[in-house]
Amino acid sequence: MEHWLSVLSLVGDWRVLLFLPLGVVLGAVVGAIPGLTVTMAVSILLPFTLFLDPLPGLVLLLGIYKGGLFGGSISAILLNVPGTPAAACTMLDGYPLARQGRAGEAIDVALWASFLGDLLSVLALILFAGVLATIGLRFGPVELFALILFSLTVIAAVSTSGLARGLIGGILGLIAGTVGLDLVYGTERFTFGSPNLLDGIAFMPLLIGLFALPDIFLYYARGGVLVHTKPIATFSNLRIGPKVLRSLLPTIGKGSTIGIMLGAIPGIGATTATFVSYAEARRTAPDRAKFGSGALSGVAAAESANSGTGAATLIPLLALGIPGDIVTAMLLGAFYFHGLAPGPLLFQNDLDLVHGLYLTLLISSAIVFLVGRYMTVHLQRISEIPLDLMYPIVISLTAVGAFALSNALFDVYVMLAAGVLGLAFKLMRIPAAAFLIGFVLSPLLEDNMRRVLLISRGDVGAFFDSWIALGFYATTLGVVVTIVARALQGGGKRGSAGQL
């Protein structure tokens, strides 16, 4: 009882109550603005939070983190610009829906999926942190390699213009992902002597250029400046009904579970989780035929997995003291700065704080939902802006965003180059999403493959030395066989990849 009273007094602090909604709103706004990322907001505010007590400071940062997970979907749906990397998958169906005048529904689905994914993730953190952390530890290089191999089958799910074109995109992405320092020898690969490429091609500028710029280029190439076209989207229907929501619940449940499981494994990240969830939904959702051209399940799958990783990323951080991604790495720094050591000892020494954190995370789930409901009403305004006003704003924002990520003009060039590449892909009907998946998974696949071979000293048998890995290989094989069979069956005429 005494413990819970002290927890309540921690959470009842006016700064906690102020910073919680403030963080969520800030995160949602930053997430929604192309080029401004949650990582950026957290890194700017982190030094400020160091001067606060631990809980208010952490709450502000966590609020931003969670708000951003939803906010990223807004610009993805309305503008085809992912506000955050993990929202890339949301674009695949969200933007087509917006073009069909169903942006309101798409955003509402994104909100419900985000809210439920986030809530389940928080509950998983509270109830199963220990178990999930232990499962996460089972994922060594062999298991990760098998998981990433399976994730590559998602390429088929996004290959709406034929499997061959999808594979070309995927392979080009895998190659682009090798730019930078080699993991084992530190050799510079395709860097052309530029220190800017040592860490590989910067992801956000690539993402923004690849998806947002081609449409803008085409618009101006067709003389769009002179014409007042109709708005990008209209909100014919602002909300989804309970019936639609109910039909999406299985997809959201699965997506959240995938997000939670993958979020609990350090080093995988939300972006990969969204693609795995998307592939799964594409296989089973009732509206799977519409995937890629505007399926509500596609948005639900992506957003539930995205938000599902949120609190789950805190599992290895709190239970083991290991950060799973860049934002949690910063949070770890904040914990250390306050003299708190996440890990098993945190639960012994600072249980009040841990429980206070849990409570605020639950509250923030509700705040995300309320803020989102409120925001969607007003977002209608964005869709009323004509394109010849909207596009210059988008271009400026994305250029500033690309620059601000590392204070480097080089990244703006990367964005423009990616725009040209995206345009070429569009004209050749190569799915940019396939390229993106290859690019995201390439280093994970290669690095883990090489770690397996290093540890086993070149013994290929090591790849099969794990039941988890064998399970993934079997699933991968099953999926590939289905894809090929469907592709053959469907015939080259339709050029369809078939249903996954």
Added chain:
Amino acid sequence: MERQPERDTTRRPATFGLTVVVATLMAGAVAWTSPAAAEWPDGSVRVIVPYAPGGTSDNTMRAVQPALEEILGTEVTIENISGGGGTIGIARAADQRADGNNFGFVPTATLTIAPHMNTVAYDPIDGFEPVGRMAESYGALAVRKDFPADTVEEFIAYARANPGEVTVGSAGIGTITHLYSEIFADVTDVDLTHVPFKGSGEAMNNLLGGHVDALFDPVVLRQAQADTVKPLAILNQERWEGLPEIPTMQEAGVEGFDVASWFGIVAPAGTPDAAVEGMAQALDEALQDPAVQERFADLGLMPVFLPTDDFAELIAADHENYGSILARVGLIAQ
């Protein structure tokens, strides 16, 4: 939640460049209006930290920042410029005006390892005026709980009996954590298999999961306190008060394990002596502040000041030493 950490934890976004503009304008305006022989500090002082906020480097600099401000009587701004494993920010620091208002925060690897391995846009020796070393980072060698060795001696014996079979994780190729294991293998004459990860967090996860056998890294200290890994030796010359029963490498009988992860401050080449000496003095004084010492202890750091000339020698010696180690293990051309 973003891709960058998935592929490389070192690429971290920096804060928005507004501070740069403001600081530059201020520095410029002040420099323009003041006489040449002005006293130092003249206006605010800026320190570039080559990593994102929240990392060890950033936390270290922020731990001394308030004390430095008080001693210097002026504002000390921290600018985080990340990327290229710290080399982008250091290159930026080398490029700043040598007017005594600009400094750079340097972790070991950026000056002594990275220049051997990668294309960097600065000269680690002649491109800077070393100001002073502020701290050394504690670290330990730890093995997974079920590893068949409880002491360094047993670890060496096991590694000798099973050459190449003991796997050692690291935060990445060319990081100081990687160098620890290479130097250890070199001085004890054992054959360890290096398995690089992207960041200490990933490496730690793999040690906890038993996917690698050992890790030389600061992150193992807190895990060892929580009894999730087995610590064998402290990598510094002194024991760590958090694990007082664990011997240092030297006490454990390992001779010649002369490698340390340090943090220091440098200025662009050509910075006036008054500024370099003034900053060094302020740093020395700041490190004696109990608040700074307490903060350092939380961060697993030892406040060990090294004045300008000694710091210059340390940089040059480490640079040469690590270069020859990297050449010996075949990571750079001899």
